[in-house]
Amino acid sequence: MNNNTRFTVAIHILTLLAYCGPEPLTSEFIAGSVNTNPVVIRRILANLRQAGLVSSQGGPGGGWQLLKAAEAITLRHVFLAMEETSIFPLHSSDPNPLCPVGRTIQQALMRRFQSAQAALEQDLDRTTIAQLVQNVSDEC
Amino acid sequence: MNNNTRFTVAIHILTLLAYCGPEPLTSEFIAGSVNTNPVVIRRILANLRQAGLVSSQGGPGGGWQLLKAAEAITLRHVFLAMEETSIFPLHSSDPNPLCPVGRTIQQALMRRFQSAQAALEQDLDRTTIAQLVQNVSDEC
DNA sequence: GCATATCGCAACCATCATAGTTACGGATAC
DNA sequence: GTATCCGTAACTATGATGGTTGCGATATGC
Secondary structure (H helix, E strand, O other): OEOOOHHHHHHHHHHHHHHHOOOOEOHHHHHHHHOOOHHHHHHHHHHHHHOOOEEEEOOOOOEEEEOOOHHHOEHHHHHHHOOOOOOOOOOOOOOOOOOHHHHHHHHHHHHHHHHHHHHHHHHHOOOEHHHHHHHHHHHO | OEOOOHHHHHHHHHHHHHHHOOOOEOHHHHHHHHOOOHHHHHHHHHHHHHOOOEEEEOOOOOEEEEOOOHHHOEHHHHHHHOOOOOOOOOOOOOOOOOOHHHHHHHHHHHHHHHHHHHHHHHHHOOOEHHHHHHHHHHHO
16 A cells, blocks of 8 residues: 555654654664665655754754654654655546546545544554653563 | 555445446446546456455456445445555665664554554444445435 | 457556665854 | 765666556357
8 A cells, every 4th residue: 555664764763863862863873773874864854854853953963853752742743744645545547527426436535535544643643752662662 | 655546446436336236337337437447447346356345247248246235335345355565564674673773663663553554444434335325426 | 159248367568656875065063 | 174964956776556458268149
């Protein structure tokens, strides 16, 4: 279905910042944990900064820090920060407007999909980054 | 985020079968409403048949029919029939096992994502194909 | 039996999204 | 001034997706 790992990596990054912080972490260090390229990390962090979750600092000793307490960041916040369009995309080419079903189905589906996405977000809202950090500590 | 329209098209197809039925519809007719190629339709119908939602019949006068009442088919059934792996995929390459976060995050995320998907499915379960057919009739 | 309509499915192609990579400019700390 | 780090554009490789063609199998009606 969905085919991009940005949400997963974003949660990983925030958990790492909370676990290793509050000192700033460099994108290179984070990339070492996620096992990818620093630029990929910075691209995702740019979204998280836009959402007010993290801040960056250039120069030696610089890096990235959380702007909010780990207890105050839920997976829903991270999800919204990624600015994905919709979980379920509609038809790639518009359906036939001469067919009663084709003419009306998209409006109906948009309503249903929004409802489903709201339910999804509500569940995501129940988990905080702090809980994930706690889980890491428990497992070690 | 998710980037495939199979779920949307599957719902469209079932709504059309319920709306125009109970006579069998050909994949070519359905393709005319969805505005795509008949083979694309048959690929999706193959999934729906595997899930026991529709049946097919070859030869002249053949086509596709619902196997269950429209009232008994929910969007959750359709969603499951598409056999999408997971809404949120994990890392493309495994995170660093030498990092405490990298070593434990995937297990934790799998649990959270399963919970979120369950919430999503629960909401999808509230809508039936019959309701979508009713919606089409209302709009005309 | 034969012609026709329809599905079943494999194979191929074009397009696009994603993630990875390189490169380089700008800012900051020491 | 130098080393470190972010910011971002540009390019590439890979894979997913949807569309298309082709052909065999099956069923219907004559």
